[in-house]
Amino acid sequence: MSGFTMLPDLYFTGGRHDWSDARRLPREGLAQALVDSRNRTLAWLSAFGAARRGWIVPRQYDADPPLWTLGHLAWHAEWWCLRDVQWQERAGVLLPVPAAPALLDGADEWFDPERIGPDARWEVALPDVAALKHYAASVLDAVLRRIALLPDDGDDTLYPFRRALQHEDAQIERIAALLQALAMAPDDPALTRPPVSVPDAGxxxxxxxxxxxxxxxxxxxxxxxxxxxxxxxxxxxxxxxxxxxxxxxxxxxxxxxxxxxxxxxxxxxxxxxxxxxxxxxxxxxxxxxxxxxxxxxxxxxxxxxxxxxxxxxxxxxxxxxxxxxxxxxxxxxxxxxxxxxxxxxxxxxxxxxxxxxxxxxxxxxxxxxxxxxxxxxxxxxxxxxxxxxxxxxxxxxxxxxxxxxxxxxxxxxxxxxxxxxxxx
Incomplete structure (x- = not known):
């Protein structure tokens, strides 16, 4: 589970490029970026190993547990990109109502940050690592297939997918901060390479x-x-x-x-x-x-x-x-x-x-x-x-x-x- 294979180019228009403006990524660039982001996530999470016991870490007041984070990232992408959420008024209150269920039973109760607070995330009983990795892989595969079938590269069309990308990219920093707090490191030393030094520049x-x-x-x-x-x-x-x-x-x-x-x-x-x-x-x-x-x-x-x-x-x-x-x-x-x-x-x-x-x-x-x-x-x-x-x-x-x-x-x-x- 270290990476995912891109969909064949025949699903997209145009060839591969290095897009310099991440906020204007077209469909193909967005698909590649989502794969890259998930690979980065899994590379950082590699520090916890394959067995569940490695993912059980001391509670940190300023972080989320790693297993919850993996499931949440999959749930978040699924909510934005796959479940066709509509806002409906019920008893005078607008509520989000997904048209499709989650790919993993119980995901809404476990991973929706609106339903489960920071403290409860450390207490909830979650599925095992393999099940959540499978869930994450299934969601990403479905997201890529949905991107391939989008009608255009308009900003409104791509907004949910860009939002999912931004969220996962941002969560990588939180995973890194958790590893720093635990004095742990991912398997790839390049991920923790020190930043460029900045001697007094005036x-x-x-x-x-x-x-x-x-x-x-x-x-x-x-x-x-x-x-x-x-x-x-x-x-x-x-x-x-x-x-x-x-x-x-x-x-x-x-x-x-x-x-x-x-x-x-x-x-x-x-x-x-x-x-x-x-x-x-x-x-x-x-x-x-x-x-x-x-x-x-x-x-x-x-x-x-x-x-x-x-x-x-x-x-x-x-x-x-x-x-x-x-x-x-x-x-x-x-x-x-x-x-x-x-x-x-x-x-x-x-x-x-x-x-x-x-x-x-x-x-x-x-x-x-x-x-x-x-x-x-x-x-x-x-x-x-x-x-x-x-x-x-x-x-x-x-x-x-x-x-x-x-x-x-x-x-x-x-x-x-x-x-x-x-x-x-």
């Missing part, structure tokens, strides 16, 4: 001006929280050319940053009081040399000073900024810098905290939507989470887009998230 000056934030293109795929586009004005700003590095963050640590409350916000101090931290998550001192080490999946390595610092909370990023006399960029500044890319704005190594709370864009309620699983969870994050930008080295490059948004709780440090700063 700062960039942006004159600001009128800017359209969010997805404003007339075609292509966008997530609901990227809509509608927001005309805005951004004052001139100075921003780091690259994320803050381990070396830069270590200066804060060595200066007693975790022992001096004056650098921390009230919420940050409250968080720090509940932790036994003197450095970011996964950092530790070598017992003999006292050199700083970092747990990188299943290996303890000497801390690379030039890598982007990662696995830091919003509170830690804010404290470093206060110590350094800098600030986090707001969402519009980050997006303008990434879109305009003047002078070499370097990103894609880690997700990046911003100074902006995660909120819907103005007019969000008026956006035509394709409601489905995950949308209510997205909306539940509005006002409670912080907006995060950028892309992560463990995820597929398809996820790298300057308009993409992510929401994380301020105390989140399991994700591969770091930060860059702006001048005050």
């Amino acid at each position: 700062t960039l000056q942006f004159p600001g001006g009128r800017f359209t934030q969010g997805w404003g293109e007339p075609d292509g795929f966008a997530m609901p929280d990227e809509l509608p586009a927001q005309p805005t004005y951004v004052p001139a700003f100075e921003i780091d050319a690259a994320p803050v590095t381990n070396a830069q963050y270590l200066e804060f640590v060595d200066d007693g940053g975790y022992e001096r409350p004056n650098w921390w916000s009230p919420a940050g101090r409250q968080w720090l009081m509940t932790q036994e931290r003197s450095a970011p998550r996964y950092w530790e001192r070598h017992a003999q040399t006292r050199a700083w080490m970092a747990q990188r999946f299943d290996t303890l390595r000497t801390l690379n000073p030039d890598e982007a610092v990662r696995h830091v909370t919003l509170y830690e990023a804010q404290a470093w900024c206060a110590w350094a006399g800098r600030r986090l960029p707001d969402e519009a500044e980050w997006e303008m810098a990434a879109v305009q890319n003047r002078g070499g704005f370097r990103w894609g190594m880690v997700r990046e905290w911003t100074a902006t709370p995660y909120e819907p864009y103005a007019g969000f309620a008026d956006v035509p939507s394709h409601p489905g699983p995950g949308d209510s969870e997205m909306q539940a994050r509005f006002g409670l989470c912080q907006a995060v930008r950028g892309a992560c080295f463990v995820g597929p490059t398809r996820l790298r887009h300057a308009r993409a948004r992510l929401a994380l709780a301020p105390e989140e440090d399991a994700a591969f998230v770091g930060f860059r700063t702006c001048a005050l």
